[in-house]
Amino acid sequence: MPRVSADTRRDLLVEAAIRVMVRDGVAKATVRSIVAEAEMPLGVFHYCFRSKEELLNQVIETIAGHTVEPALDELRRPGTLQERLDGAVNAYWRHVVANPDEHRVTYELTSYAVRQAGLEHMARTQYEKYIESFTAVLDLLASGAGVTWRVPVPVLSRYLTAMVDGVTLLWLNEGGDDRLARQALDCAVTYLLDQAEPVS
Structure with missing residues (x-):
């Protein structure tokens, strides 16, 4: 080449x-x-x-970037807190629907890592990266909208990780009911909006 x-x-x-x-x-x-x-x-x-493990870690980061970066772009746009959140969710979900097999790989990587001697920590690292991504989302939203969160960010980022990850996995395995999956994600958005309060 x-x-x-x-x-x-x-x-x-x-x-x-x-x-x-x-x-x-x-x-x-x-x-x-x-x-x-x-x-x-x-x-x-x-x-x-240096190793296949290094490549696998990069695969995890790359797939996460395919969804996180478009969502962050939406969060940086002007608009209300809800408009920006809705835009971010839409950007994430568009990628899931367009690339379901790529998202299946992320779950397969988790299962693979926990069953391979010496790679168990990769599964933990994978979810730490997801939590870091949601922490960045929460920080970006808070600074852009002039709000603070009623729930501590470390807790809220884990809630969002569990919600989005769980809804995605359920959608992949139940045959792809877009309407119900989006409604579930909208519930998470509503909850998050309820946790925002103006900075005094």
Whole structure:
């Protein structure tokens, strides 16, 4: 392939890994299958990543970024607190509906990690990253709207992680009832709005 930077090669390998995992499952996503998907020599992988674990962590971050970044963009737009929250939820849900298999990979990665000796911590790290993302959302909302939260942010971020993660998993496994899933997410939005109070 043309000469490209190590960072670009890393990104290409991560996207190739996601495609392989979506198609074949996490357990079958070997280093050889990933570099073949990326159309790179095997040696390039070891140049870009110290281990498969490092790649898997990057896969988790990348998939999370596919949903978090569009949501954060919506939160930065002008509008009321509810309008910005609704926009963020819409951005997240559009990605889920358009890429259900990518989201299935995230759950498969969790199960895979907890059953692999030496990788158990990856599942914990995965959810720590989700909590960090929701903490960033709450901080961005609070600063932009001039509000504070009645519930401590560490608690609220865990509530949101559990709600969004649970609704997504349920939607993936019950056959994709968009209407009910969105109504459930709207309940979380309503709850969050109730926790906001103006900064005195």
